[in-house]
Amino acid sequence: MSPAIELIAINKSFGAVHANKDVNLSVARGTIHGVVGENGAGKSTLMSILYGFYEADSGEIRVNGKPIAIRSPIDAICAGIGMVHQHFMLVEPLSVVENVMLGAEGGAMLRVGEAKVRAELARLAKDYGLEIDVDATVGDLSVGLQQRVEILKALYRGADILILDEPTAVLTPAEADALFGLLRSLKEQGKTVILITHKLREIMAITDRVSVMRRGEMVATVETANTSPPELAELMVGRRVLLRVEKDEKTPGAPLLEVDNLSVVDSRGVLRVASASFTVRAGEIVGIAGVAGNGQSELLEAIAGMRQPVLGSIRLEGKAIHSSEHNPHRMRQLGLLHVPEDRLRTGLVPAFPAFESAILGFSDEPHLGRGPILDHDRLIADLAQKMEQYDVRPPAPRLKSSKFSGGNQQKIVLAREIERNPKVLLVGQPTRGVDIGAIEFIHRRLIALRDSGVAILLVSVELDEIMNLSDRILTMCGGKITGERKASQTNEQELGLLMAGVVDEAA
Amino acid sequence: MSAPLDLPKWADTILVPAISVVAAFLVAGLVVLAIGENPLTATRWLLLGSLGTGEGLGFTLFYMTDFIFVGLAVAVAYHAGLFNIGGEGQATLAGFGIALVLNNLTFLPGFLLIPLGILGAAAFGALWAAIPGYLQAKRGSHIVITTIMFNWLASVLLVYLLVNVLREPQSMNPETRAFPDASHIPYMHDVFAAFGIEIPNSQLNLTLVLALAASYCVWLLIYRSRLGYAIRVVGSNPSAAVYAGISPARIIIIAMVISGALAGGLAVNELMGYQHRLLLEFTSGYGFVGIAVALMGRAHPVGIILASLLFGILYQGGAELAFEQPAITRDMVVVIGGIIILFAGALDGLFRRLVAHLFARQKLARA
Numbered sequence: 001m002s003p004a005i006e007l008i009a010i011n012k013s014f015g016a017v018h019a020n021k022d023v024n025l026s027v028a029r030g031t032i033h034g035v036v037g038e039n040g041a042g043k044s045t046l047m048s049i050l051y052g053f054y055e056a057d058s059g060e061i062r063v064n065g066k067p068i069a070i071r072s073p074i075d076a077i078c079a080g081i082g083m084v085h086q087h088f089m090l091v092e093p094l095s096v097v098e099n100v101m102l103g104a105e106g107g108a109m110l111r112v113g114e115a116k117v118r119a120e121l122a123r124l125a126k127d128y129g130l131e132i133d134v135d136a137t138v139g140d141l142s143v144g145l146q147q148r149v150e151i152l153k154a155l156y157r158g159a160d161i162l163i164l165d166e167p168t169a170v171l172t173p174a175e176a177d178a179l180f181g182l183l184r185s186l187k188e189q190g191k192t193v194i195l196i197t198h199k200l201r202e203i204m205a206i207t208d209r210v211s212v213m214r215r216g217e218m219v220a221t222v223e224t225a226n227t228s229p230p231e232l233a234e235l236m237v238g239r240r241v242l243l244r245v246e247k248d249e250k251t252p253g254a255p256l257l258e259v260d261n262l263s264v265v266d267s268r269g270v271l272r273v274a275s276a277s278f279t280v281r282a283g284e285i286v287g288i289a290g291v292a293g294n295g296q297s298e299l300l301e302a303i304a305g306m307r308q309p310v311l312g313s314i315r316l317e318g319k320a321i322h323s324s325e326h327n328p329h330r331m332r333q334l335g336l337l338h339v340p341e342d343r344l345r346t347g348l349v350p351a352f353p354a355f356e357s358a359i360l361g362f363s364d365e366p367h368l369g370r371g372p373i374l375d376h377d378r379l380i381a382d383l384a385q386k387m388e389q390y391d392v393r394p395p396a397p398r399l400k401s402s403k404f405s406g407g408n409q410q411k412i413v414l415a416r417e418i419e420r421n422p423k424v425l426l427v428g429q430p431t432r433g434v435d436i437g438a439i440e441f442i443h444r445r446l447i448a449l450r451d452s453g454v455a456i457l458l459v460s461v462e463l464d465e466i467m468n469l470s471d472r473i474l475t476m477c478g479g480k481i482t483g484e485r486k487a488s489q490t491n492e493q494e495l496g497l498l499m500a501g502v503v504d505e506a507a
Numbered sequence: 508m509s510a511p512l513d514l515p516k517w518a519d520t521i522l523v524p525a526i527s528v529v530a531a532f533l534v535a536g537l538v539v540l541a542i543g544e545n546p547l548t549a550t551r552w553l554l555l556g557s558l559g560t561g562e563g564l565g566f567t568l569f570y571m572t573d574f575i576f577v578g579l580a581v582a583v584a585y586h587a588g589l590f591n592i593g594g595e596g597q598a599t600l601a602g603f604g605i606a607l608v609l610n611n612l613t614f615l616p617g618f619l620l621i622p623l624g625i626l627g628a629a630a631f632g633a634l635w636a637a638i639p640g641y642l643q644a645k646r647g648s649h650i651v652i653t654t655i656m657f658n659w660l661a662s663v664l665l666v667y668l669l670v671n672v673l674r675e676p677q678s679m680n681p682e683t684r685a686f687p688d689a690s691h692i693p694y695m696h697d698v699f700a701a702f703g704i705e706i707p708n709s710q711l712n713l714t715l716v717l718a719l720a721a722s723y724c725v726w727l728l729i730y731r732s733r734l735g736y737a738i739r740v741v742g743s744n745p746s747a748a749v750y751a752g753i754s755p756a757r758i759i760i761i762a763m764v765i766s767g768a769l770a771g772g773l774a775v776n777e778l779m780g781y782q783h784r785l786l787l788e789f790t791s792g793y794g795f796v797g798i799a800v801a802l803m804g805r806a807h808p809v810g811i812i813l814a815s816l817l818f819g820i821l822y823q824g825g826a827e828l829a830f831e832q833p834a835i836t837r838d839m840v841v842v843i844g845g846i847i848i849l850f851a852g853a854l855d856g857l858f859r860r861l862v863a864h865l866f867a868r869q870k871l872a873r874a
Binding site: 361 | 751
């Protein structure tokens, strides 16, 4: 039987960047095939070529053994290829039926098409267990169900081959399990699934075979049963990596950050953080686990002074922070520094040269210039030194911030904050979009900082990361802190339940 | 993903604008052809009239002075992410400020009166820009809408003031009495004459030097100072500004104040340098030209100086052209100017993409 998908010697360049070099990939029908690689390894480019967003410079695509030309997503859909994007392409105010119909309305009048969609959705629900309320407004659905709508859209359009791009990034562990169950039943029905991810655990859990990309090249394709996470990580990075950073047990010191009964309301008046209370001590990492969008971001921003809390108070080193000094500027002066969740939107200015991004938040520091004028030579020299220390590549302080890879941007932000000797450090998503090699480095830095007596509050949607780094773990759901555990005395299942809002019986 | 839009600096700042200008002239040439005139003769008159004679050059540089000020005004606001359409109104109010200072402090000597007049212009321009700035920062009223409305307010206010308040009782013209002689900014030909060098007479005055100095100060402000850093952070990434503890509201107001003060330079050049009294519509729509100048100059002072020179050539040369070839009327010249604005501003991205594409391809061929 010919493979469902065959990519032969695919090449694609963007300017000077050779994003795909002679890439070959063969995906057998009725299997789940993982594609892993660091950011910028060329996975997304390859899938975009397969789905018709880009055209390859050279190479051949065969679907079920037949060479075809895919020039647009329409060609891909006709060839039976469907894609579920990381960021959903849904119209939130419309219903499930309307979203599925979108682009396949079948004529000027909606009634005929709608009847067809309803019948087809009922069949899909029966065949694959894809139950959903078809008249629900998509915006009201949970993220897991929204993803289900995306899958339904693809299946409705006759997809035999389903590409999923980082599908679990926004899901709770339980939702991810449900997704995996669904993918297995799709496989049993003879569908082919291509799963793009950087989570090795998922690859091991669900795929039949896995292909590894590195720097635009396909470096290996192996049977999942014959490999291991360390081996895959080594293939991805090209050298041995530690997936777990070693750290010693330490007894934390005095409380440096105390948050008491903090409530935060967003710009639309929705309550985002509800009466959060906790303490972070010197020499301790407290991790906040939770599915993205459950108030963690707002909590960090409120502590940093970027948002005014509606209720509650915080204390730094035992001293209450008055609301008049609760702003980012003053908090920095008091030793509370902040590595924000979103590097590109918040942590640096993409259009600025790196040395200017490297003083964001600190441009008033007297030693950075004379009077009102900044000393550029000095800024450049400062950053050059930090770049060497943090192994930022390329070590070019004048290069535009947006030109660095995610990992290197993150190192620039970390260097800026850490090298200013914080007392308390807020860290949001320190390794989102960061290569495995750099993750190891960043984790080591954070542990070293903790060992030197800094109080660290860590927010991450990567449960592995939280469990790896934290001494204590708080879980958040719907703006509430739903539980607190010692990292050494809990497990993923328990945290998963707390993250899903199951009430903590121990509390 | 679209083609990468990265260009070497020289291509970004010189090549692309040059292509835009050439394309604009080609299209303008077609327009001239369409009304039955020879585009080559027209171009000859345009260049001869603006650069070919000492007198023409003087006028070109006089206009250039106006455009530098309004271009800088638009650019400073632009770096804070604001589109200041109100240069016209701000310059109008600056003119009022000049008249207030000069005609009330007539007893002062020139070396005090001139700086005070300039300060008056800056202060009134700044004030007129600060109000829309405040409304944007604190009330969220869109700066484009408010500055446009403030242009009308300024224009009507000036009519009222000149007709009812400032007009000399015995005069029929809606204008103030002449400013004291001591307050006149010296003409360039007089300055040169003082050094024994003879140059043709024109409206060109020492305000040009002030414009060039302002360009340098704006460069220093935007690209080297802490305040300029904050302005650019707010303009290019407002949420990063909040993170950094920079108050966008404060920066918006400050940027508009600086912008309005710079727009006041137009009034200094026109009134203190040439007209020597306050009169109606002395801004002649140059406030709007500033938008095109800033766009074409990529909001960088050097680019703004070059773009101002181009528009100076266009205005002076255009006047000569309309005089020499009556078939090409003043309106026709405005059309040509409009085409250049269209190409340099709105269609700038078109050529940028094209050039970037060529560069990328060339790089690939070499690789």
